[in-house]
Amino acid sequence: MSPELRDAQPVLAVGDTPGRPDRPASQLRELTLHGVSRAYGAHTALHPLDLTITGGEFIALLGPSGCGKTTALNCLAGLLPLTAGSIVLDGDRVDTLPPEKRGFGMVFQNYALFPHLTVRANVAFGLRMRGVGKAEIQRRVEDVLRLVRLSEHAGKHPGQLSGGQQQRVAIARAIVTEPKLVLMDEPLSNLDAALRLAMRGEIRRIHQEFGLTTVYVTHDQEEALSLADRLVVLRDGRVSQVGTPAELYEHPADPHVAAFMGYRNLLTLDVVSAGGGTAVAQGRGLRIVGTPARAVELAAGQRATVAIRPEDLRPAGPGEPTVGEAVAEIVEYHGRVLHVEARTRDGDRLYLNSGEAVHPGDVVGVAVDPDRALFFGADAEVVAQ
Amino acid sequence: MSTITAAPKLALRHRLAERGVDRTLLLVVPGVLALIALFCYPFLYGLQLSFQPTKGGALGAYRTFFSDPFQRKSIWATFSLAIPASLINVGASVPISYRMRRDFRGKRLILALLVVPISLGTVLTAEGILEFYGPAGWFNRTLHLLGLADSPVRLTMNYTGVLLSLIISGFPFAYLLTHSYLSGIHPSLEKAAATLGADRWNRFRHITFPLLLPGLMTTFCLTFVMAFAVFPSALMVGDPDGSTHVISIEAYEAALERFDYAAGCADAMIMTALMLLVIGVVAGLRSRLYRGATGGKG
Numbered sequence: 102m103s104p105e106l107r108d109a110q111p112v113l114a115v116g117d118t119p120g121r122p123d124r125p126a127s128q129l130r131e132l133t134l135h136g137v138s139r140a141y142g143a144h145t146a147l148h149p150l151d152l153t154i155t156g157g158e159f160i161a162l163l164g165p166s167g168c169g170k171t172t173a174l175n176c177l178a179g180l181l182p183l184t185a186g187s188i189v190l191d192g193d194r195v196d197t198l199p200p201e202k203r204g205f206g207m208v209f210q211n212y213a214l215f216p217h218l219t220v221r222a223n224v225a226f227g228l229r230m231r232g233v234g235k236a237e238i239q240r241r242v243e244d245v246l247r248l249v250r251l252s253e254h255a256g257k258h259p260g261q262l263s264g265g266q267q268q269r270v271a272i273a274r275a276i277v278t279e280p281k282l283v284l285m286d287e288p289l290s291n292l293d294a295a296l297r298l299a300m301r302g303e304i305r306r307i308h309q310e311f312g313l314t315t316v317y318v319t320h321d322q323e324e325a326l327s328l329a330d331r332l333v334v335l336r337d338g339r340v341s342q343v344g345t346p347a348e349l350y351e352h353p354a355d356p357h358v359a360a361f362m363g364y365r366n367l368l369t370l371d372v373v374s375a376g377g378g379t380a381v382a383q384g385r386g387l388r389i390v391g392t393p394a395r396a397v398e399l400a401a402g403q404r405a406t407v408a409i410r411p412e413d414l415r416p417a418g419p420g421e422p423t424v425g426e427a428v429a430e431i432v433e434y435h436g437r438v439l440h441v442e443a444r445t446r447d448g449d450r451l452y453l454n455s456g457e458a459v460h461p462g463d464v465v466g467v468a469v470d471p472d473r474a475l476f477f478g479a480d481a482e483v484v485a486q
Numbered sequence: 487m488s489t490i491t492a493a494p495k496l497a498l499r500h501r502l503a504e505r506g507v508d509r510t511l512l513l514v515v516p517g518v519l520a521l522i523a524l525f526c527y528p529f530l531y532g533l534q535l536s537f538q539p540t541k542g543g544a545l546g547a548y549r550t551f552f553s554d555p556f557q558r559k560s561i562w563a564t565f566s567l568a569i570p571a572s573l574i575n576v577g578a579s580v581p582i583s584y585r586m587r588r589d590f591r592g593k594r595l596i597l598a599l600l601v602v603p604i605s606l607g608t609v610l611t612a613e614g615i616l617e618f619y620g621p622a623g624w625f626n627r628t629l630h631l632l633g634l635a636d637s638p639v640r641l642t643m644n645y646t647g648v649l650l651s652l653i654i655s656g657f658p659f660a661y662l663l664t665h666s667y668l669s670g671i672h673p674s675l676e677k678a679a680a681t682l683g684a685d686r687w688n689r690f691r692h693i694t695f696p697l698l699l700p701g702l703m704t705t706f707c708l709t710f711v712m713a714f715a716v717f718p719s720a721l722m723v724g725d726p727d728g729s730t731h732v733i734s735i736e737a738y739e740a741a742l743e744r745f746d747y748a749a750g751c752a753d754a755m756i757m758t759a760l761m762l763l764v765i766g767v768v769a770g771l772r773s774r775l776y777r778g779a780t781g782g783k784g
Contacts, residue, residue: 180677200680213678217696217776226692227682260778274682284681 127156129281129314130191137186137196139172146172148339149186154282154316159308161329162318163361169338170318174284177316179203190281201230206275208285212267214259220246220270221255227278245277248307265296272304276311283308285317289324301328322361326350334358352395356406356477359394364408364475365452372476375399380476382407385447387425391474399476406477409469411440414453417468427451429463441465536751547752551736557753560736561760563729567645567720568713571652575660575709576702583665584690587673604658611654612722616642619650647723648730652716656709663708667701668694671780697780703772707765714761733757 136149147169154160162170175181177188179200188196195203206227215223221242228238246252249269259267268288275283288304289297305328308315319325325332326346334341334349334357342354353359356367370382370389380399381390389407393399417423427443438454443465445451453467502508539546551557582600586593603611619625619641626638641647671694679689717734724730733753741750 178677178681180680199685200677201683201685203681204683205681207678207681209674209678211672211674213672213674215675215679215693216778216780226679226684230679230683230688258776258778274678278682 127312127314128279129154129156131155132191132282132314133189134177135187135189137173137176137188138184139169139176139181140184145184146338147176150340152333152340152343154314156314157312159305159315159317159328159330161325161332162316162335163320163322163325163332164335164341165320165361167337168335170320170335171286172338173335174207174286174316174318177282178205178207178284204278204280206278206280206283208268208271208275208283208288210287210290212259212271212288212291214267214270214274216259219256219258220251220262223259223270224274224277227274231278241277245273248310249273249303264292265300268292268300269303272307276307276313279311281314283313283315285315287319288317289319289321297324304328322363326362334361353408353475354395356408359408359475359477363410365411366407366409366414368407368409368449369404370407372399372401372403372405374401375403375476379471380405382476385449386445387447387449389424389469389474390471391469391476392472393476397476397478399478403478408475408477409473411452412438412454413473414451414467414469416453416455416457416459417466421466421468423466423468426464426466429459429461429465432459432461443467532751532754536748536755539746539748539752547746547748548756550749551752551756556731557736560731560733561756564714564716564732564734564757564760567648567652567716567730567732568710571649571656571713572660572706572710574653575656576664576706578657579661579664579705580698580702583661583668584694586665587668600661601658603654606655608651608655608718609722611651612719615647615651615654615719615723619647642723644725645729648716648720651719651723652713655719656712659712660705660709663705664698664702667698667705670701671697675780696776700772700775700777703768703775707768710764710768711761714757714764733760 132154134150134152134154136151137147138145138149139147150173152160162173164170172181176183176196179196179198179202183196186196187194215226218226224242224245225238228241233241242255243252246255249272251266251269251273254262254266259270262270268291271288272285275285285304289300292300301324304317307313317325317328326349329346331343331345332349333343336357342349342358344352349358350362353362353364356364360367368385368387368389370384370387372380372382374381375393378392379390380393381388382405383389389409391407391409394408399405414424425445427445427449429441429443431442433440438456439459441453441455441459443451443453451467453465455465459465499508536547537544539550542549586597606614617623621638621640621642623642625641626635629635629639641650675693675697676689679693684692715734716732717738720726720730720732720735726735734757737750737753737757740746740753
C-alpha cells in the first residue's frame with residue numbers, strides 16, 4: 102500500500118485560542134500501523150491493516166457496517182487488544198499500552214458523556230486525570246467550550262442538552278487534553294440531516310483550528326469525502342483502497358469502491374472490443390462505449406463490470422447514439438434535475454438524471470459519455486443494489 | 487372539549503381516560519384489596535392495640551419498653567446486627583458483580599453458587615451453621631487438625647452466628663440487585679474514561695461508583711429491612727437472652743410468652759418506626775445524588 106498524501110496539508114487558522122498563539126501544528130509526526138489485525142475466535146474482523154498517518158491529517162475509515170472500521174478504531178484506541186501487528190507512534194510502540202496511557206482522544210458514537218457530571222466537569226475529566234492544576238484546567242475548559250460554542254451550557258448536565266450539543270461536548274472532552282490523535286466513531290450518525298451537515302463543518306473547523314490528527318469512522322461516503330484528506334475504504338475487514346477523496350471519486354479501484362462512491366449503475370456485460378484507452382461492452386440489450394478503469398486490462402470476449410454514476414447517465418439527445426432503451430418507472434423531483442429509475446427490456450435497472458420532463462411509463466433512450474463509463478474486470482462479483 | 491356536543495357518554499369516557507381512569511385500572515383492584523386485608527387492617531389493628539395496655543394509660547406499653555434496660559437494649563442488639571450485615575452484603579456484592587460483568591469460564595457456575603442461598607430457608611441455613619461452625623463442626627475440626635486452634639472457636643450461639651446467617655441469606659439479594667444496577671451502566675462510559683487517561687481505580691471511583699451509589703443505597707435499604715426483622719436465626723444460632731436479644735424476639739416474648747398483646751404490638755410499632763427512620767435517612771441522602779439515566783447518552 103502506498104500512502105499517497107494529499108500535497109496540501111490543512112491550513113491552520115491563526116489566533117484561534119487567545120493566549121496560546123504558539124500552538125504546534127500537530128503533536129504527532131507519524132503514526133504507523135503494521136499488519137494490525139483482530140480476530141474473534143474463527144472470525145477475522147480485521148485483516149492485517151497497514152497504514153501510515155502523518156501529523157495533521159484527517160483520515161476517514163469508510164465502509165458498510167461490519168466491514169471492520171470500528172474494530173480498527175478500537176484497536177487504535179486500545180479498547181481492543183490486537184490479534185497481530187503493531188502500532189508505532191513516532192518511533193514508540195503503543196499497541197501494548199492500555200488506553201489510558203496512549204493519550205488519544207476518542208469521540209464515541211453514543212457520545213458516552215458522564216451523565217452525573219456537568220458539561221464543565223465532563224470536559225475537565227481528562228485534565229483532572231492528568232493532574233493538571235485547577236486554574237489551568239479552568240482556563241483550558243473555558244477555552245475549548247468557547248471553541249465548541251457551549252460556554253453558556255457549562256453548568257448543565259448532558260441529559261439537559263440536545264443531540265448536537267451533546268456531540269460538541271463529546272468533541273470538546275476529547276480534544277481539551279490536546280491529544281496526539283483524535284478518534285471519532287461515527288459521531289454524526291445519531292443526528293438529524295440538517296444538524297449532521299452543520300456539525301460536519303464544525304468538526305473540520307475544529308480539526309484545523311486545533312491542529313489535530315484525526316481518524317474518523319463513517320459509513321457515509323459523502324461525509325468521508327467532504328471531511329477527510331485521505332480515505333481508507335474497508336470491506337469485509339480488508340482494505341479495498343486508500344487515497345484522497347478525488348482519487349477515490351474519480352478512480353475507484355474496484356466495483357465495490359465504485360458503488361460506494363456513487364456509481365449506482367453496475368452492469369455486467371461482455372467486452373466486444375478493447376484498446377487505445379476505450380472499450381466497448383454489450384449484452385442484455387445494451388451497448389456501452391467506455392473507459393477501462395486504472396490498471397484494468399481488458400480483452401474482447403471477457404466479461405466486465407461497467408460502472409456509471411446516475412448524474413452521468415442521461416436521456417439521449419436527438420440523433421445521439423444511445424446505450425439502450427429503458428422504461429421510466431419512478432421519477433423523483435430534485436429541483437433542477439429529475440432522478441429517474443428505469444428498467445430495460447431485459448430487466449436491468451438503470452438510474453439516470455434528466456434535465457427534461459420524464460414521466461413514469463415513458464420509453465427513454467439513454468446515453469453516457471465514454472469517459473464517464475468505467476470498466477472493471479468482472480472477476481469480482483457485483484454488489485447487489 | 488366543550489365544543490363536542492354529540493355523544494356525551496363518550497365524552498365522559500374520554501375525559502376520564504385523560505386522567506388515567508379507564509378499565510385497565512381494574513387490574514390494580516386485587517392488589518389493593520390484598521394490601522388492605524393483609525397489611526393495612528392488621529397494622530392499624532396492632533397500632534390501636536398498642537395503645538390499650540392493661541395498665542399505665544395509652545402509652546403504658548411504650549413507657550415500659552423504654553424504662554426496662556433489658557428491653558431497651560434490644561434496639562441496640564438489632565442495629566448492631568442489621569447495620570454490619572447490610573454493609574457487608576452490599577460491600578461484598580460490589581467487587582463481585584463488577585467482575586461478573588465480563589464473561590469468563592465458569593461464570594454461570596459461580597453465579598449459581600452465589601444465588602443458591604436464596605432458596606434455602608432460614609431454618610435450614612441456621613442448622614447448617616450449627617453443624618458446620620459449631621464447636622464440633624467441620625470448621626473447628628479443620629482448624630484443630632491444622633493446629634490453628636487449641637480449643638474450638640465459638641462461632642455459634644452468639645453474635646457471630648447470627649451475623650453469619652444474615653450474610654448467607656442476605657448476600658444473594660444484595661448481589662442480584664447490585665448486578666442489575668451495574669449492568670445498567672453503559673460500558674462505553676468506562677471506555678470513554680479510559681481514553682481520557684483514567685486508570686482502573688479512577689474509572690471506578692469517578693464514573694462507575696457515583697452512578698452505582700443510588701442503587702447501592704436502595705440495596706442497602708432492602709437488605710437492612712430483611713436483617714432488621716431477623717428472628718429465627720437469632721433464636722437458633724444466636725444468644726436470644728443476651729447479645730442477640732433482638733427486637734423481634736422481644737416482641738415475640740411479650741405477645742406469646744407473657745401474653746401481653748399491647749406490649750407485643752408496641753414493640754412491633756417501635757421496630758417499624760426505627761426501620762422507617764433508617765430508610766428515610768438513606769432515601770434523603772440518596773435524593774442528593776445524581777439518579778438519572780446511566781446509559782451512554784446521558
